[in-house]
Amino acid sequence: MSKLRHQLVEQLRADNHIRTAAVERAFRTVPRHVFAPDAALEAAYANDIIPTRHAPDGRVISSISAPWLQADMLEAARIQRGHRVLEIGSGGYNAALMAELVGPAGHVTTLDIDPTVTERATRFLSENGYDHVHVVTADAEHLPTGVVPDGDFDAIVVxxxxxxxxxxxxxxEGGCLVAPLRLHGYHWAIGFTKDKGALHSNEPLTVCGFVAxxxxGAWKTNRRTVPGTGVHLSWEDGTPLPVDQLAPALTREPTVTRTHVTVGGQEPFDALTLYLAGALLGFCRLEVDPDGDNQVLNPPPQHWPGAAIVRGASLARLGTERIGDGDDGEGRYEFVVHGYGDQGHVAAQEMAEQVENWQRNHRGARCPLITARAAAGSAPPGTDHEPHVFAKKHTRITVHWPIVPSSTAPLTAPKSCSTG
Ligand SMILES: C[S@@+](CC[C@H](N)C(=O)[O-])C[C@H]1O[C@@H](n2cnc3c(N)ncnc32)[C@H](O)[C@@H]1O
Incomplete structure (x- = not known):
């Protein structure tokens, strides 16, 4: 099995997920299979997640995250020997990697809400020489004082x-926090550094998915169904808008507004959707029941849930239209905006202008600059709207898009997606 472990490390190095000698040494040292005794050895050393616990309805509620994502997040956390680090969400394996990174002079606390998870993590850690890792059972929304003192961690990995x-x-101050953050339903692993009390990130983001x-602190959906249409609109950030009057709009053929902005068939455009989520008032995500019989919206286009905006009894949503084969044979697509209802074409024009603005000014940007500040004293969530501000319960997240004309800079696509 140590051969499988070293093969995995070679792959993580080749794919640039492991970038430092310290993280490489941790991955070479810690056996992964002992934290997933029910998994076959090949699965334990595959570059993939290992589900470890399911809810009664079958959902995965705990897992050992994919090694490539763990490596990316540990690199982003810049953990040094002697550091005090906190992991939110336990399992044991990642905490053991952290224990290797901090060494005997450092300290690792790992915290999970689920006593079954912490019992297993405690057992696996102590059986494998990591009994100095402090395992805590608590809801991360309320870090227990004393166990997790204020302002003490050099790194927090969520x-x-x-x-x-x-x-x-x-x-x-100066510490790193790495977290898979939901911004309007889009999930990004973001590495922040704390400076003057706020968190700042200016590194490329990784699109990812983790267990809920x-x-x-559980995310509560703001999902509304347009009566009789099988169409659902979700507002994750910002105020949900009324949807009852939208039904007639969704039974008529939409207008199509072209943007002349194109994308390859295999090219992610998560950066565009995050840009639109911040730029457009009333932004939401639109889903259609897959087995519904809506003649206008079905069959659903490729990328659901899709970016949409609501304007009174009208709606616009982002779509793509194939315009050619592309250099790689994977197809070339143009972003188009479909407008529904009497004012649908106006809403579609508004969205199309933001797609063009992204193309013209921001598509070449290496990454957006993201800042998270404590929300204390600011408006409660959903009551204000400033461009590219996501008002959360505890924080205000600001996303700033540098101006980089697309003709002078290459598109840097976000990295691919996995679950953890
Ligand atoms: C992906 S798993 C953690 C994987 C782990 N870090 C590893 O070694 O790969 C996510 C964990 O988060 C835990 N979790 C969910 N909600 C939580 C909360 N409010 N506070 C603390 N832990 C929570 C779940 O019980 C689950 O075990």
Missing amino acids: TVDTWDLPWIDALA MQGD
């Missing part, structure tokens, strides 16, 4: 899908 970042105070947060 390994569960999170809508907010209530951990700024627990991080020391439970407890008081």
Whole structure:
């Protein structure tokens, strides 16, 4: 099995997920299979997640995250020997990697809401020489004082899908916080550094998916169904708008507004959707029941849930139209905006202008600059709208898009997606 382990490390190095000698040494040292005794050895050393716990309805509620994503997040956390680090969401394996990174002079605390998970993590860690890792059972929404003192951690690594970042105070000035953050339904692993009390990120983001947060910080859907249409609109950030009057609009053929902005068949455009989510008032995500019989919206286009905006009794949504084969034979697509209802063409024009603006000014940007500040004293979530501000319960997240004309800079696509 140590051969499988070293093969995995070679792959993570070749794919640039492991970038430093310290992270490489941790991955070479810690056996992964002992934290997933029910998995076959090949699965334990595959570059993929290992589900370890399911809810009664079959959903995965705990897993060992994919090694490539763990490597990316540990590199982003810049953990040094002697550091005090906190992991949110346990399992044991990632905490053991962290214990290797901090060494005997450092300290690792790993915290999980689920006592079954912490019991297993405690057992696996102590059986494998990591009994100095501190395992805590608690809801990460309320870090237990004393166990997790304020302002003490040099790094915090969040390994569960999170809508907010209530951990700024627990991080020391200059420390790193890495988290898979939901911004309007899009999930990004983001590495932040704390500077003057706020978190700042200016590194490329990784599109990812993690198991859902439970407890008081669980994301609560703002999903509304347009009556009689099988169409659902979700607002994750911002205020949900009324949807009852939209039904007639969704039974008529839409207008099509072209953008002349194109994308390859295998080219992710998550950056565009995040840009639109921040730029457009009333932004939401639109889903259609796959087995519904809506003649206008079905069959659903490729990328659901799709970016949409609501304007009174009208709606616009982003789509793509194939315009050629592309150099790689994977197809070339143009972004088009479909407008539904009397004012649908106006809403579609508004969205199309933002697609063109992204193409003209921001598509070449290496990454957006993201800042998270404590929300204390600011408006409650959903009551204000400034461009590219996501108002959460604990924080205000600001996304700033540098101006980089697309003709002078290459498109940097976000990295691919996995679950953890
Ligand atoms: C992907 S798993 C963690 C994987 C782990 N870090 C590893 O070694 O790969 C996510 C964990 O987050 C936990 N979790 C969910 N909601 C939580 C909350 N509110 N507070 C603490 N842990 C939570 C789940 O119980 C689950 O075990």
